[in-house]
Amino acid sequence: MPDDAPDVRPAHDRDDLGRLDRHDGRWRLRFVRRLPHPPAKVFRALTEPEHLAAWFPADVIGDREAGAKLRFVFRDDEAPPIDGEMVAYDPPRLVEYRWGDEETLRFELAPDDGGRGTVLTFANGFDELGKAARDAAGWHACLDVLAVHLDGAEPPWSPQDRWGDVHPSYVAALGPEGATIGPPDGMAP
Numbered sequence: 001m002p003d004d005a006p007d008v009r010p011a012h013d014r015d016d017l018g019r020l021d022r023h024d025g026r027w028r029l030r031f032v033r034r035l036p037h038p039p040a041k042v043f044r045a046l047t048e049p050e051h052l053a054a055w056f057p058a059d060v061i062g063d064r065e066a067g068a069k070l071r072f073v074f075r076d077d078e079a080p081p082i083d084g085e086m087v088a089y090d091p092p093r094l095v096e097y098r099w100g101d102e103e104t105l106r107f108e109l110a111p112d113d114g115g116r117g118t119v120l121t122f123a124n125g126f127d128e129l130g131k132a133a134r135d136a137a138g139w140h141a142c143l144d145v146l147a148v149h150l151d152g153a154e155p156p157w158s159p160q161d162r163w164g165d166v167h168p169s170y171v172a173a174l175g176p177e178g179a180t181i182g183p184p185d186g187m188a189p
Helices: 039-049 049-055 127-150 159-174
Strands: 019-023 026-035 057-061 069-074 081-089 094-099 103-114 117-126
Touching: 026 127, 039 081, 039 094, 039 103, 039 127, 049 057, 069 094, 069 117, 081 103, 117 127, 117 159, 127 159
Parallel strands: none
Antiparallel strands: 019 026, 026 117, 057 069, 069 081, 081 094, 094 103, 103 117
């Protein structure tokens, strides 16, 4: 499959699923969400520790500036800490993290609805196709929690339950080669 191909895996029967494609020689999960909050508010939720704690799977320790070394520490010891870097930091339009040695997490924000809302585009770049369905379900759940957090509410479900709800759709959409790596500990298959 050529680099920068259009979305190569359809979103199956849900219109909020992320898409899988190839970009710069790597696999990329890409999610687009419309949020009824201005970009500055969404950017704070993507970068400030008190907001990240509500929806992101790890605490992000380090300076908020391009080139800064980061450490991602999982709150419940689900995994060992991951070292990373702040690749790009351009408030309130862009934040990009290097997550470990192999992955990137890129959040792009554009004003919507005259600046009262935001179009959030999240892309997760990685190399191993077999983890696509597992990770897509995880990021999907995180983005759902982010949306509820921005509304000032608590989700009516746990992130684990949301993961379980959407994972089968990702397995169906991405096919068996995108689902060779099973669920994380504590998540139902």
